[in-house]
Amino acid sequence: MEITRRRFLISLGAVAEGFRTRPTAASVETSLSRFEFTEPHLGTMMKIVLYASDQPAATAASRAAFDRIAALDHIMSDYDAGSELMQLCRAAGGPPVTLSEDLWRVMAAAQDLSEKSNGAFDITVGPVVQLWRRARRRHELPEPERLAAALALVGYQSVILDTKRRTARLLKPGMRLDLGGIAKGDAADQALIVLRRNGIPIALVAAAGDIAAGDPPPGRTDWRIGIEAFESPASPPSEFVGIHNSAVSTSGDSEQNVEIGGVRYSHIINPKTGTALTGRRSATVTAPHDINADCYATALCVMGPERGFKLIARLPGGAALMVQDEAGQIRRRQTARFPALAPLHHSAGADAQ
Ligand code: AMP
Ligand code: MG
Numbered sequence: 001m002e003i004t005r006r007r008f009l010i011s012l013g014a015v016a017e018g019f020r021t022r023p024t025a026a027s028v029e030t031s032l033s034r035f036e037f038t039e040p041h042l043g044t045m046m047k048i049v050l051y052a053s054d055q056p057a058a059t060a061a062s063r064a065a066f067d068r069i070a071a072l073d074h075i076m077s078d079y080d081a082g083s084e085l086m087q088l089c090r091a092a093g094g095p096p097v098t099l100s101e102d103l104w105r106v107m108a109a110a111q112d113l114s115e116k117s118n119g120a121f122d123i124t125v126g127p128v129v130q131l132w133r134r135a136r137r138r139h140e141l142p143e144p145e146r147l148a149a150a151l152a153l154v155g156y157q158s159v160i161l162d163t164k165r166r167t168a169r170l171l172k173p174g175m176r177l178d179l180g181g182i183a184k185g186d187a188a189d190q191a192l193i194v195l196r197r198n199g200i201p202i203a204l205v206a207a208a209g210d211i212a213a214g215d216p217p218p219g220r221t222d223w224r225i226g227i228e229a230f231e232s233p234a235s236p237p238s239e240f241v242g243i244h245n246s247a248v249s250t251s252g253d254s255e256q257n258v259e260i261g262g263v264r265y266s267h268i269i270n271p272k273t274g275t276a277l278t279g280r281r282s283a284t285v286t287a288p289h290d291i292n293a294d295c296y297a298t299a300l301c302v303m304g305p306e307r308g309f310k311l312i313a314r315l316p317g318g319a320a321l322m323v324q325d326e327a328g329q330i331r332r333r334q335t336a337r338f339p340a341l342a343p344l345h346h347s348a349g350a351d352a353q
Pocket of ligand 2: 180182249250293294295296297298
């Protein structure tokens with residue numbers, strides 16, 4: 001575990017309003033330090049930023065949070081043959097299987113979005129994702145016959161959830177579920193809950209582009225999250241959102257893609273056709289919980305802004321930004337209430353990105 005620490009003095013009773021702070025009469029000096037921890041989980045580097053009174057408290061809380069993330073990884077991973085998810089897949093075509101509370105929460109949220117998005121988000125894309133992962137490694141498009149066979153196993157309607165019994169039944173043998181579009185957001189939410197239970201309410205958990213934020217840093221109204229620059233993902237972000245007790249997730253093809261025959265293919269699949277998305281786009285969603293921000297951002301990439309923003313309108317507390325390359329023109333669209341920060345705040349840098 002890597003740790004960095006920065007000392008921070010706050011005045012209790014000071015109210016932050018943008019750059020101005022308004023001290024109150026009963027101003028009490030207290031000391032909180034900023035700590036940062038990083039560990040590899042869920043196929044990415046996970047980062048926790050938190051404020052605590054001392055190093056032992058910070059280390060203990062982050063340890064508990066990372067342990068929770070590792071436990072979730074062991075349940076949801078499709079790289080781990082022993083995961084609960086892969087055990088469920090091996091039972092495909094057979095009787096219903098009782099799920100743990102954790103797998104139930106994630107599968108129920110996934111199925112809910114599949115219905116609302118008319119299958120744009122669909123965790124049964126597993127067999128097709130496997131073929132595209134292979135395509136990325138070999139720099140060759142999947143063979144049409146194999147793609148057709150994989151696509152025949154895709155369809156969220158073949159996952160039957162029984163709420164009362166907390167069971168799942170996969171109707172077709174060979175079905176393979178992939179929680180890659182939702183599990184990181186859920187893990188960020190769950191880690192934040194563990195930090196709060198350990199007496200750390202001021203915290204942020206980032207799993208690559210999936211970020212859950214708790215109470216804001218001392219003396220500030222929000223955590224500042226940088227949105228990756230669409231045209232130059234490697235350069236520092238130039239757009240920011242401000243959030244607290246809320247979440248933000250970005251999906252797109254900037255990090256995971258493959259170029260074959262001059263066409264750039266994303267790691268996101270259109271479940272109706274089995275093809276990887278082409279045409280550059282990114283979707284950023286803010287929502288009260290990261291489990292939703294994560295999967296809605298993936299769904300928006302498939303749906304595009306027109307249909308996608310109607311979906312966001314049905315997500316309580318949800319807002320979205322989409323950036324797309326349309327025949328060489330970069331188009332940027334956002335819904336009402338998207339918490340973009342004014343340019344004034346940019347010089348301050350980001351807490352995460
Ligand atoms: P994200 O990075 O959150 O957008 O999730 C992308 C990951 O979700 C991919 O790497 C796949 O594992 C999985 N995935 C791809 N396409 C879909 C889809 N249409 N619905 C659900 N999951 C998907
Ligand atoms: Mg996502």
